[in-house]
Amino acid sequence: MPEAYRALEASFARISHLRGALSVLQWDHQVMMPPGGNGVRAEQMATLRETVHGLLTSPETGELLDRAEQPSGELDPWQAANLCEMRRSHLHATAVPADLVTALVRATTTAEMTWREARKRSDFAMLRPGLEEVVRLTREEASAKAEAFGSSPHDALLDGYEPGTTTADIDALFEPLAAFLPEVLERVLERQTEPLPLDGHFPAAGQKLLGERLMSALGFDFERGRLDESLHPFCGGVPDDIRMTTRYDEDDAFSGLLAIVHETGHALYNAGLPRDWRHQPVGKPRSFGVHESQSLMVEMQVCRSREFLQYLAPSLSETFGVDGAAFSADNLYRQAIRVERSLIRVDADEVTYPLHIVLRYRLEKALLTGDLTVGDLPGAWNEGMRELLGVEPPDERRGVLQDIHWPSGAIGYFPCYTLGAIMAAQLRAAMLEAEPELPSQIAKGDFSRLLAWLRANVHEQGSRYDVRELLTRATGRPLELQPFLAHLEARYLA
Amino acid sequence: MPEAYRALEASFARISHLRGALSVLQWDHQVMMPPGGNGVRAEQMATLRETVHGLLTSPETGELLDRAEQPSGELDPWQAANLCEMRRSHLHATAVPADLVTALVRATTTAEMTWREARKRSDFAMLRPGLEEVVRLTREEASAKAEAFGSSPHDALLDGYEPGTTTADIDALFEPLAAFLPEVLERVLERQTEPLPLDGHFPAAGQKLLGERLMSALGFDFERGRLDESLHPFCGGVPDDIRMTTRYDEDDAFSGLLAIVHETGHALYNAGLPRDWRHQPVGKPRSFGVHESQSLMVEMQVCRSREFLQYLAPSLSETFGVDGAAFSADNLYRQAIRVERSLIRVDADEVTYPLHIVLRYRLEKALLTGDLTVGDLPGAWNEGMRELLGVEPPDERRGVLQDIHWPSGAIGYFPCYTLGAIMAAQLRAAMLEAEPELPSQIAKGDFSRLLAWLRANVHEQGSRYDVRELLTRATGRPLELQPFLAHLEARYLA
Numbered sequence: 001m002p003e004a005y006r007a008l009e010a011s012f013a014r015i016s017h018l019r020g021a022l023s024v025l026q027w028d029h030q031v032m033m034p035p036g037g038n039g040v041r042a043e044q045m046a047t048l049r050e051t052v053h054g055l056l057t058s059p060e061t062g063e064l065l066d067r068a069e070q071p072s073g074e075l076d077p078w079q080a081a082n083l084c085e086m087r088r089s090h091l092h093a094t095a096v097p098a099d100l101v102t103a104l105v106r107a108t109t110t111a112e113m114t115w116r117e118a119r120k121r122s123d124f125a126m127l128r129p130g131l132e133e134v135v136r137l138t139r140e141e142a143s144a145k146a147e148a149f150g151s152s153p154h155d156a157l158l159d160g161y162e163p164g165t166t167t168a169d170i171d172a173l174f175e176p177l178a179a180f181l182p183e184v185l186e187r188v189l190e191r192q193t194e195p196l197p198l199d200g201h202f203p204a205a206g207q208k209l210l211g212e213r214l215m216s217a218l219g220f221d222f223e224r225g226r227l228d229e230s231l232h233p234f235c236g237g238v239p240d241d242i243r244m245t246t247r248y249d250e251d252d253a254f255s256g257l258l259a260i261v262h263e264t265g266h267a268l269y270n271a272g273l274p275r276d277w278r279h280q281p282v283g284k285p286r287s288f289g290v291h292e293s294q295s296l297m298v299e300m301q302v303c304r305s306r307e308f309l310q311y312l313a314p315s316l317s318e319t320f321g322v323d324g325a326a327f328s329a330d331n332l333y334r335q336a337i338r339v340e341r342s343l344i345r346v347d348a349d350e351v352t353y354p355l356h357i358v359l360r361y362r363l364e365k366a367l368l369t370g371d372l373t374v375g376d377l378p379g380a381w382n383e384g385m386r387e388l389l390g391v392e393p394p395d396e397r398r399g400v401l402q403d404i405h406w407p408s409g410a411i412g413y414f415p416c417y418t419l420g421a422i423m424a425a426q427l428r429a430a431m432l433e434a435e436p437e438l439p440s441q442i443a444k445g446d447f448s449r450l451l452a453w454l455r456a457n458v459h460e461q462g463s464r465y466d467v468r469e470l471l472t473r474a475t476g477r478p479l480e481l482q483p484f485l486a487h488l489e490a491r492y493l494a
Numbered sequence: 495m496p497e498a499y500r501a502l503e504a505s506f507a508r509i510s511h512l513r514g515a516l517s518v519l520q521w522d523h524q525v526m527m528p529p530g531g532n533g534v535r536a537e538q539m540a541t542l543r544e545t546v547h548g549l550l551t552s553p554e555t556g557e558l559l560d561r562a563e564q565p566s567g568e569l570d571p572w573q574a575a576n577l578c579e580m581r582r583s584h585l586h587a588t589a590v591p592a593d594l595v596t597a598l599v600r601a602t603t604t605a606e607m608t609w610r611e612a613r614k615r616s617d618f619a620m621l622r623p624g625l626e627e628v629v630r631l632t633r634e635e636a637s638a639k640a641e642a643f644g645s646s647p648h649d650a651l652l653d654g655y656e657p658g659t660t661t662a663d664i665d666a667l668f669e670p671l672a673a674f675l676p677e678v679l680e681r682v683l684e685r686q687t688e689p690l691p692l693d694g695h696f697p698a699a700g701q702k703l704l705g706e707r708l709m710s711a712l713g714f715d716f717e718r719g720r721l722d723e724s725l726h727p728f729c730g731g732v733p734d735d736i737r738m739t740t741r742y743d744e745d746d747a748f749s750g751l752l753a754i755v756h757e758t759g760h761a762l763y764n765a766g767l768p769r770d771w772r773h774q775p776v777g778k779p780r781s782f783g784v785h786e787s788q789s790l791m792v793e794m795q796v797c798r799s800r801e802f803l804q805y806l807a808p809s810l811s812e813t814f815g816v817d818g819a820a821f822s823a824d825n826l827y828r829q830a831i832r833v834e835r836s837l838i839r840v841d842a843d844e845v846t847y848p849l850h851i852v853l854r855y856r857l858e859k860a861l862l863t864g865d866l867t868v869g870d871l872p873g874a875w876n877e878g879m880r881e882l883l884g885v886e887p888p889d890e891r892r893g894v895l896q897d898i899h900w901p902s903g904a905i906g907y908f909p910c911y912t913l914g915a916i917m918a919a920q921l922r923a924a925m926l927e928a929e930p931e932l933p934s935q936i937a938k939g940d941f942s943r944l945l946a947w948l949r950a951n952v953h954e955q956g957s958r959y960d961v962r963e964l965l966t967r968a969t970g971r972p973l974e975l976q977p978f979l980a981h982l983e984a985r986y987l988a
Binding site: 014017018020021024034035036037041044050051221223224241 | 539731
């Protein structure tokens with residue numbers, strides 16, 4: 001192994017450990033920290049991020065990359081892929097001038113805080129100047145990265161979330177989706193039967209116990225992770241020390257459990273990353289879209305299936321002492337696949353969710369090109385909601401102000417949610433061909449083959465291949481819309 | 495403010511934030527982390543420590559110090575004191591060659607692990623080679639620091655724990671203590687009345703509730719800190735985010751509470767450090783001895799007083815539904831000041847504890863000079879126990895193997911415990927002169943004047959003065975033995 005490459009591995013391992021420390025501090029911030037710690041915690045995390053940035057952008061790292069990239073034939077395929085990922089990280093970090101990085105941190109911190117207040121007051125005008133600044137600086141960032149990567153500004157931003165996937169790739173998936181889905185939605189709404197309500201009181205302790213049992217069954221290892229509570233469920237930590245959270249609504253037996261299985265999908269991906277490469281760029285999750293595909297595989301494809309709900313129903317009855325038709329597997333399934341036109345993305349079902357994403361994707365692309373101004377955003381939002389979802393936001397809180405992503409600077413991120421949904425459907429179709437007994441195993445609560453297939457085909461591949469290659473190896477084809485549409489057809493219209 | 499000094503402040507603030515992050519990670523490690531996280535957490539913490547070491551020892555820091563130390567008259571007294579502390583940190587970090595630092599980390603990590611097993615098996619021979627290596631490397635470290643500081647090797651090590659206090663200072667306190675205490679102990683044992691046993695079951699939840707009430711009464715702010723459980727009680731975190739732990743023994747109403755008030759003393763010191771200087775060396779706790787003086791002030795001086803136990807007795811009865819003579823203030827006081835010849839330092843009472851420390855201090859000094867070999871340590875230990883405490887360890891587990899300090903490389907640390915006890919007595923005597931109503935306030939559960947005095951005279955001084963000056967300003971005199979002996983006399987022999 002060439003010396004320059006070895007020095008890079010040492011340096012990127014340091015970066016991985018600093019980011020691991022950051023991840024634990026973020027978990028602690030959300031789950032454990034007393035409120036008085038806010039100020040000092042922000043400074044600790046900023047210092048760690050600056051240290052990472054300093055390592056990534058140091059001239060020494062650049063020189064080592066140049067030297068390691070000299071053709072020498074001494075790198076094995078994992079090492080070669082690792083070197084590509086190192087270069088990509090270095091390019092992202094060095095493309096943006098230091099003063100722009102600082103300005104972005106300042107602008108997004110301010111806009112995030114303003115957003116919290118503006119959303120509470122349902123007042124977009126309050127957020128507008130802050131968001132204009134974030135958009136302006138993000139356009140500068142995108143131009144700088146476009147120059148470094150030799151791509152379009154939007155593609156350059158996308159590469160930070162979904163490397164290798166271009167604006168053209170997404171357009172090719174999202175435009176047919178936008179064309180088909182409203183009509184699919186219409187048909188689903190016409191024919192779905194309203195489920196019986198799941199009335200009752202469902203103590204948090206019982207939800208936690210049942211949730212932990214499901215996590216263990218799905219393959220979560222409590223020797224290497226834990227489950228806690230936070231305002232918004234998330235999955236953080238590092239592969240041997242996973243920090244998952246959820247929240248419990250004691251009037252709702254179902255939503256807390258579905259949040260748990262969703263985050264378990266993320267957790268299983270992190271836990272299954274290639275052990276030998278964990279602290280190197282090639283051993284990290286491939287992309288946000290692939291990550292979301294793993295949470296949606298578990299939540300949407302597996303746990304909202306009829307088979308899973310056959311397995312769940314008795315445990316649910318036993319844990320909460322509930323019974324009757326409402327808690328039958330059939331009714332639970334009707335609950336799990338209930339569809340409605342909705343205003344809020346995070347509460348949306350599998351059919352309408354992509355429409356929320358298409359709207360945001362169109363708007364953020366237009367903001368970046370300058371075809372849309374921040375001032376025109378609320379109008380464009382409402383128009384898009386009418387067109388795509390057939391609903392009209394009654395106020396800005398339930399409209400353009402609902403998501404934190406844009407004020408926090410994550411412009412270009414939204415497509416990953418729906419790319420993940422499309423990938424999950426395609427992966428499941430391939431998995432079922434390889435493992436036709438899977439549904440009957442799931443009905444018995446046996447998830448071992450499911451996990452084994454995901455481990456081999458996704459988790460243990462880390463970032464060795466780009467998404468196109470990863471999917472082609474796993475499913476025989478690059479990402480395409482058809483399996484997702486077939487899945488919706490089978491589940492909602494069969 | 496000169497530019498070089500300003501740059502140093504920025505750099506030392508980064509160091510403070512990295513160490514703050516480390517402190518949260520350490521707390522998490524002891525309190526929250528699943529066991530599988532051990533390996534990766536060790537790497538995260540090592541990376542953070544290396545980053546701190548890199549900042550401290552960088553040539554740039556050395557040059558900035560040289561420039562900032564040019565007489566310019568532009569620094570105010572806090573800044574000037576801060577600059578001195580910066581130089582001291584830099585000297586400690588640069589004095590030891592990098593390969594020796596690495597060797598020490600490796601040797602102490604190994605010896606600590608071996609110690610856990612050796613203690614379990616009560617087998618010093620198992621630890622001996624590892625401890626020999628730690629002692630050998632620590633002697634090298636001490637020589638290197640002695641050269642940098644122009645002091646003796648033992649003084650140079652001491653400066654890392656108790657800056658400004660010399661071996662001669664400690665000898666002048668400890669030798670009279672070793673001469674007086676065995677005879678004091680004899681007299682105390684002759685005249686003390688055995689307390690009634692505190693029989694009962696004391697649920698952890700009740701202990702926690704009562705403990706939190708005591709913490710709040712003493713001045714702990716739960717908006718800026720929390721209380722959890724760990725195997726060994728400790729106080730970590732940072733001033734606005736204090737992480738205190740304790741453990742509960744449900745057969746013992748008292749020991750958990752005393753651990754809580756001890757750690758509360760540490761917590762109040764951290765919380766009271768000068769707000770404007772928190773992230774600079776001058777705003778850190780003065781020394782380990784001063785830190786221990788604050789925990790012993792609260793635990794020993796205040797909470798084991800007759801007045802405090804008058805205040806505590808009704809809450810204890812109410813919380814646990816206990817009553818009768820055993821739970822009277824008088825009997826609780828007899829429990830709190832019960833003395834016995836003991837084998838284990840951490841369980842020792844106020845009278846015998848210093849004898850445990852004198853033994854360790856004599857032995858570690860002799861190890862450093864080479865007058866004692868590691869092989870001769872068990873014999874010397876047992877001989878010292880007979881001489882000072884009049885007991886004979888029945889095995890090595892309850893003898894020379896009981897403490898983690900030496901295997902973990904903390905050679906020179908032990909004196910701080912007893913320096914803290916002596917300081918606490920001297921501080922309390924001065925405080926009582928200024929605040930003669932204090933005992934009657936304590937009997938009513940009013941600790942506000944106590945905290946105000948400690949804040950003004952100790953906490954808010956940070957590291958502005960050396961210990962000698964700090965004590966002289968607070969009490970009119972440098973550290974001396976007399977108030978501690980007077981305290982023992984008054985409490986145990988009056």
